[in-house]
Amino acid sequence: MDKSSNENKGKEKRNHFGLKEKLYIIIFHANTPAGKWFDVILIVCILLSVIAVMLDSVSSFNRVHGTFLYSVEWFFTILFTIEYILRLACVRTPMKYATSFFGIVDLLSVLPTYLSIVIPGSQYLIVIRVLRVLRIFRVLKLVQYIREANLLIKALRASSRKIIVFLFTILTLVIIFGSLMYLIEGAENGFTSIPRSVYWAIVTLTTVGYGDISPQTGIGQALASLIMIIGYSIIAVPTGIITMEISRAAQRQNIHDVCPSCGAANHDNDAAYCKYCGKKL
Secondary structure, X not given: OHHHHHHHHHHHHHHHHHHHHHHHHHXXXXXXXXXXXXXXHHHHHHHHHHHHHHHHOOHHHHHHHXXXXXXHHHHHHHHHHHHHHHHHHHOOOHHHHHOOHHHHHHHHHHHHXXXXXXXXXXXHHHHHHHHHHHHHHHHHHHHHHOHHHHHHHHHHHHOHHHHHXXXXXXXXXXXXXXXXXXXXXXXXXXXXXXXHHHHHHHHHHOOOOOOOOOOOOHHHHHHHHHHHHHHHHHOHHHHHHHHHHHHHHHHHXXXXXXXXXXXXXXXXXXXXEOOOOOOEO
């Protein structure tokens, strides 16, 4: 009797872990038909929910279809809540996923709808509106379903130090140029303070050129011309840095990452054959 009971418990435990593993593969891997369909359906739901939030902000559309949009919002909120719970249930360390980037995005995609219920009073309508806007964060959920995004994220991480040094150099330049322009032009020409002059230097150096402030003196215009030329020359710097890192990341990534036969991914760098179907990569 005890042996039979232990065997049943063992079977239940194996079935539990088997179900958890299958659920993990479907949710977090796209190299199976079920996983691909899960990703496709989820992407469609994310896009539809974002469109619903955007339409909800249009007053004329909201007056006519407000009730329908409210129902749609709750449908997607419940759907994404179930998805979030399933993700936490099938990972080994739920807290680690919950505090990760995508875990926080998943939480932000459902939390505003629930918070809008518990915040009473007309004086909080502005807060509820902000919470509705936060639902747009659902579009960030798309990033984890785009394989090329992983390559870009790796390149950005690898070039982060260089970009920080570049931004620090730009910050130094705009402070210097802004201070000089404040001394040259003065308040009578619109450069009323150093922060406002730094704002002008940023607009000019980035070649945006709003035109709300412009130098009037010859020296100021000469300095502005110099800043514009420098701006054109430095715009390509961050592009070159990121492009170089993307190229390096692409070289490190296995060109045969996806099997041409079964579409499976995540092969080893030195793999010659697919570890799922055995076909040559």
